[in-house]
Amino acid sequence: MLAAVWSLVDTALAAYRGDPRATAFLEACRAALSGPLRVAAVGAAGSGRSTLLDAIVGEPFTARASRLVVDWPGAVELIDGDGDHDAALVLLPRPAAPFPDALDPVASIAVLSRADELGGGRVDAMVSARQLARRHARGELGALCQDVVAVSGLTALASATMTAEEDATLRALAGLPRAELEPALLSVDRFTGSALPVPAAERVALVERLGLFGVRLALSAARRSADPRAELSRASGVGEIRTAVAECFADRADTLRARSALTAVDSLVRADPRPGMAAEVERVTAGAHELRELRLLASLRSGRVSLDDLGDDAVTEARYLLGAAGPNRLACTDDPYTALLRWRARALDTTLPDAQRRAAGIIARTCAALATR
Amino acid sequence: MTAPWLELLDDTIRACAEFDRPDLAQRLRARRASLLGPARRVVVFGCPGQGKSQLVNALLGAAVCAVGDDVTTAVPAVLRHAETPTAAVLGAADAGGPVETATARANKHPEAVGAEIGLPRALLGSGMELVDAPPVGEPTGRRTELAMAALAEADCALLVSDATAALTPLELDLLGQVARLCPAVAVVLTKIDMVPRWRHVAEVDRNRLADAGLVAPVVPVSSVLRLAAAKANDRGLNAESGFTALVECLRAAVLADPAAAAGRAAAATCAVVIEELMGPVKARAAALPPAVSQDGLVKATKRVEQVQRDAARMQTQLADDVADLNSDVEYDLRDRTRRVLREVDDYFEEADPLKVWPEFSDWMRETLTTVAEANADWLLRRFEWIAGRLAAEVDDLPALLDSAGVDDLRTPRVEPFTPVQKMFVGLRGSYSGLLMSGLATTLAGLPLINPISIGAGVAFGARSVFEERGARLKRRQAVAKTAAQRHVDDFFLAYGKQTRDAVRLIHRALRDRLDEVARQVRADAAESAGRVKRAVEAANARRTELITGVRRDLTKLGTLRGRAEAARRPLTVPRGLTA
Ligand SMILES: Nc1nc2c(ncn2[C@@H]2O[C@H](COP(=O)(O)OP(=O)(O)O)[C@@H](O)[C@H]2O)c(=O)[nH]1
Ligand SMILES: Nc1nc2c(ncn2[C@@H]2O[C@H](COP(=O)(O)OP(=O)(O)O)[C@@H](O)[C@H]2O)c(=O)[nH]1
Numbered sequence: 001m002l003a004a005v006w007s008l009v010d011t012a013l014a015a016y017r018g019d020p021r022a023t024a025f026l027e028a029c030r031a032a033l034s035g036p037l038r039v040a041a042v043g044a045a046g047s048g049r050s051t052l053l054d055a056i057v058g059e060p061f062t063a064r065a066s067r068l069v070v071d072w073p074g075a076v077e078l079i080d081g082d083g084d085h086d087a088a089l090v091l092l093p094r095p096a097a098p099f100p101d102a103l104d105p106v107a108s109i110a111v112l113s114r115a116d117e118l119g120g121g122r123v124d125a126m127v128s129a130r131q132l133a134r135r136h137a138r139g140e141l142g143a144l145c146q147d148v149v150a151v152s153g154l155t156a157l158a159s160a161t162m163t164a165e166e167d168a169t170l171r172a173l174a175g176l177p178r179a180e181l182e183p184a185l186l187s188v189d190r191f192t193g194s195a196l197p198v199p200a201a202e203r204v205a206l207v208e209r210l211g212l213f214g215v216r217l218a219l220s221a222a223r224r225s226a227d228p229r230a231e232l233s234r235a236s237g238v239g240e241i242r243t244a245v246a247e248c249f250a251d252r253a254d255t256l257r258a259r260s261a262l263t264a265v266d267s268l269v270r271a272d273p274r275p276g277m278a279a280e281v282e283r284v285t286a287g288a289h290e291l292r293e294l295r296l297l298a299s300l301r302s303g304r305v306s307l308d309d310l311g312d313d314a315v316t317e318a319r320y321l322l323g324a325a326g327p328n329r330l331a332c333t334d335d336p337y338t339a340l341l342r343w344r345a346r347a348l349d350t351t352l353p354d355a356q357r358r359a360a361g362i363i364a365r366t367c368a369a370l371a372t373r
Numbered sequence: 374m375t376a377p378w379l380e381l382l383d384d385t386i387r388a389c390a391e392f393d394r395p396d397l398a399q400r401l402r403a404r405r406a407s408l409l410g411p412a413r414r415v416v417v418f419g420c421p422g423q424g425k426s427q428l429v430n431a432l433l434g435a436a437v438c439a440v441g442d443d444v445t446t447a448v449p450a451v452l453r454h455a456e457t458p459t460a461a462v463l464g465a466a467d468a469g470g471p472v473e474t475a476t477a478r479a480n481k482h483p484e485a486v487g488a489e490i491g492l493p494r495a496l497l498g499s500g501m502e503l504v505d506a507p508p509v510g511e512p513t514g515r516r517t518e519l520a521m522a523a524l525a526e527a528d529c530a531l532l533v534s535d536a537t538a539a540l541t542p543l544e545l546d547l548l549g550q551v552a553r554l555c556p557a558v559a560v561v562l563t564k565i566d567m568v569p570r571w572r573h574v575a576e577v578d579r580n581r582l583a584d585a586g587l588v589a590p591v592v593p594v595s596s597v598l599r600l601a602a603a604k605a606n607d608r609g610l611n612a613e614s615g616f617t618a619l620v621e622c623l624r625a626a627v628l629a630d631p632a633a634a635a636g637r638a639a640a641a642t643c644a645v646v647i648e649e650l651m652g653p654v655k656a657r658a659a660a661l662p663p664a665v666s667q668d669g670l671v672k673a674t675k676r677v678e679q680v681q682r683d684a685a686r687m688q689t690q691l692a693d694d695v696a697d698l699n700s701d702v703e704y705d706l707r708d709r710t711r712r713v714l715r716e717v718d719d720y721f722e723e724a725d726p727l728k729v730w731p732e733f734s735d736w737m738r739e740t741l742t743t744v745a746e747a748n749a750d751w752l753l754r755r756f757e758w759i760a761g762r763l764a765a766e767v768d769d770l771p772a773l774l775d776s777a778g779v780d781d782l783r784t785p786r787v788e789p790f791t792p793v794q795k796m797f798v799g800l801r802g803s804y805s806g807l808l809m810s811g812l813a814t815t816l817a818g819l820p821l822i823n824p825i826s827i828g829a830g831v832a833f834g835a836r837s838v839f840e841e842r843g844a845r846l847k848r849r850q851a852v853a854k855t856a857a858q859r860h861v862d863d864f865f866l867a868y869g870k871q872t873r874d875a876v877r878l879i880h881r882a883l884r885d886r887l888d889e890v891a892r893q894v895r896a897d898a899a900e901s902a903g904r905v906k907r908a909v910e911a912a913n914a915r916r917t918e919l920i921t922g923v924r925r926d927l928t929k930l931g932t933l934r935g936r937a938e939a940a941r942r943p944l945t946v947p948r949g950l951t952a
């Protein structure tokens with residue numbers, strides 16, 4: 001598909017020769033096709049976009065720059081702010097309608113940002129937020145995106161950048177008797193205003209950096225002699241968001257880049273038609289099997305299309321074949337050719353519902369590609 | 374004596390009936406019933422997850438409303454005072470269970486429309502009921518609908534917004550809407566226990582409220598601290614929770630003076646309803662027809678005057694023409710008869726009357742007949758010309774009417790009336806007959822005296838034996854001349870009188886006809902003017918009626934609105950926890 005889109009952009013460049021604006025636009029498309037996958041954090045002001053990106057990188061880069069290319073686990077460019085992108089992290093304060101338009105079933109992850117606040121800052125807030133995210137991934141919200149992930153960017157970033165002094169402050173506080181510490185953790189005002197043997201300024205700084213949730217969690221870890229940083233990182237959900245970015249975006253970078261280039265060329269051709277270009281775009285779109293795979297995966301995930309009737313094995317095989325678990329698509333399949341025959345038979349089976357037959361047809365085509373590789 | 378607010382409410386209900394809005398009247402009657410009840414209704418509302426249910430729990434010191442990290446509340450829960458705890462799920466069959474789980478059961482049941490809970494609480498007993506509304510935020514949706522319905526019944530409304538973010542445009546907009554419906558609104562800033570910068574957020578909220586022109590106090594609270602304080606019976610913690618200020622705020626709004634609170638609520642409801650009633654009246658005011666133009670009426674009136682002036686002028690002209698004609702005709706007759714006499718004189722210079730008299734008599738008769746005919750013909754032709762001239766002018770009248778813009782005034786075309794000329798042509802035969810018969814009698818009355826046969830000649834003749842022949846001839850000739858002269862004079866007198874009579878007759882006929890035509894034209898013009906006048910008057914009357922109606926309605930509603938506005942005062946309360 002990527003090759004087809006490359007040649008489409010070249011064809012378009014020829015068709016729009018002499019038009020400086022269109023040419024610049026198409027050159028940008030070309031550059032994006034050869035560059036890293038562009039992933040933007042999208043959301044309302046104050047929703048925690050910058051903090052989230054910093055947390056993903058493990059370093060507060062957004063204070064210096066609005067873009068950063070990272071090489072993990074593939075080339076991804078993180079974008080803090082508006083602008084063109086191939087995939088988006090869409091930040092929601094809570095999983096309640098109305099959902100933003102930025103959600104896209106193929107190229108977006110819904111992020112319940114500032115998830116520690118969702119549970120009122122209780123020590124178990126992130127446990128609850130994680131369950132919430134999982135529940136909504138199966139519901140209406142899940143159908144609108146690739147995944148739903150709860151993250152506390154603040155906690156993650158604090159964990160990644162915790163200083164030795166902060167660590168010392170935490171340990172000093174953790175060493176206080178329970179009867180003295182517990183009332184001080186009831187509220188931020190109490191934590192910063194109580195008479196404690198640790199300087200108030202340090203406590204103010206600490207709660208600003210970690211949030212009340214982070215302070216509570218870090219202190220409970222320290223009291224159990226566990227590593228507060230590890231505890232914070234684990235609870236923050238940053239691992240989940242990194243994994244989601246890798247699996248949903250980075251692993252499909254080629255397809256997503258090709259898709260956004262295709263969309264861009266399509267919008268140009270619609271706005272300023274040239275002879276033959278619309279047909280050309282249509283041809284490439286129709287031939288983009290990877291896009292159909294992505295849409296089918298999103299439908300299977302949301303339950304809009306269900307293959308449950310075919311048995312658990314078939315469901316698992318379908319997800320693997322479609323690339324849900326990464327590049328090793330044949331992990332659950334004995335032999336691609338017999339898989340092709342099996343899925344083609346399902347596609348032709350008139351006793352199955354239409355949606356399942358269409359899905360089987362797409363999977364059969366995937367098998368055909370794998371068999372001839 | 375009924376309370377003034379009750380009077381206002383009843384007047385507004387009457388206005389609803391009068392302005393044909395039974396739906397609004399129904400709404401107000403329901404509101405009236407609830408306002409007459411003992412408890413004022415405080416509705417807690419806001420976007421999902423802001424801590425509304427927890428706030429109600431914290432206010433009452435009981436875990437009665439279901440709280441959760443996800444969107445939890447689906448239907449409103451009404452909390453009232455009761456001696457012993459009671460609970461009911463509205464709109465759905467409920468298996469029953471502990472009071473604490475009633476809202477959870479109601480939230481889960483797809484058909485439930487609410488929950489009602491009775492609790493023995495001093496706060497509720499002092500004349501207040503609390504409503505935990507479902508979240509708003511989804512523009513359409515059952516939760517929003519139920520929440521808005523609950524807000525329509527509110528005597529006091531608390532917008533719950535947590536301290537993790539400042540008030541959003543959506544929340545400000547919502548608060549603005551609610552403040553129109555409800556006299557007492559406050560913003561409760563929740564979760565201040567977990568947000569380090571809550572004082573900053575409170576300040577931002579106050580500024581945003583001020584910028585939006587909303588009068589509402591911002592009360593920072595922590596439900597978690599309040600519940601912990603209740604559990605531990607910790608007064609200090611309770612003070613930190615900010616609830617003292619919130620309760621104080623509620624007291625000021627509804628408990629301190631319940632009658633005043635009811636009055637404010639009634640006023641606010643009335644104001645909203647009146648505004649709604651005003652909508653169509655304002656639309657009517659905007660759609661009033663423009664003032665009726667007087668141009669048409671002025672034109673029509675002018676035309677009537679013009680027609681009248683024209684008629685008078687034509688009568689004068691006719692009289693002048695006839696006077697000219699009279700003198701011309703008389704001169705013509707005199708001229709012609711003088712010429713006859715000259716010929717007679719010439720003739721009898723030579724001819725001997727004795728020999729030519731019979732011949733002369735015939736000639737005389739013929740000549741005078743010709744004179745009379747020529748004169749009469751000329752007279753008739755002059756009349757014809759006069760009539761023609763008048764007819765042309767009269768014929769012009771309809772054209773005159775047309776050009777006066779009659780068409781815009783929808784006046785039917787004036788029937789072209791019979792031209793005077795035609796009438797005259799019709800009469801012409803009878804007039805010439807009249808003249809000719811006059812001539813006949815005139816001539817008949819003339820004794821065509823034979824100067825010889827009357828004896829004089831004989832007498833002269835007898836005497837003339839002695840005269841010489843020449844002298845006798847001369848005498849005969851002189852007698853004949855004199856006889857002819859007298860005869861022509863008689864003719865002139867008699868025929869002249871006939872002519873003048875005829876002229877008078879014709880003049881009178883023409884004048885009458887002209888009068889008749891003028892009268893008709895005048896009548897037509899007057900009628901069309903009357904029609905225009907009536908149309909203009911009708912349009913004016915209609916417009917005046919519309920204007921009076923709109924004005925009356927606007928004044929009526931305006932007065933009512935003035936009363937409602939005067940009766941609603943915004944809530945002012947202590948600031949509570951401060952920065
Ligand atoms: N408690 C908590 N606060 C957060 C979190 N992420 C961001 N914030 C706070 O939210 C505010 C806005 O964050 P920022 O990343 O600048 O949001 P942006 O405007 O979307 O870029 C800052 O005060 C952050 O400290 C989080 O995960 N937990
Ligand atoms: N820390 C803290 N959390 C709160 C407070 N009030 C509510 N919450 C939490 O906010 C979440 C939503 O509360 P809930 O009352 O269900 O919100 P609602 O949807 O507005 O009714 C729950 O997890 C509560 O525990 C508060 O004052 N402090």
Ligand SMILES: [Mg+2]
Binds near residue numbers: 049
């Ligand atoms: Mg930012």
Ligand SMILES: [Mg+2]
Binds near residue numbers: 425427439440445446
């Ligand atoms: Mg609730």
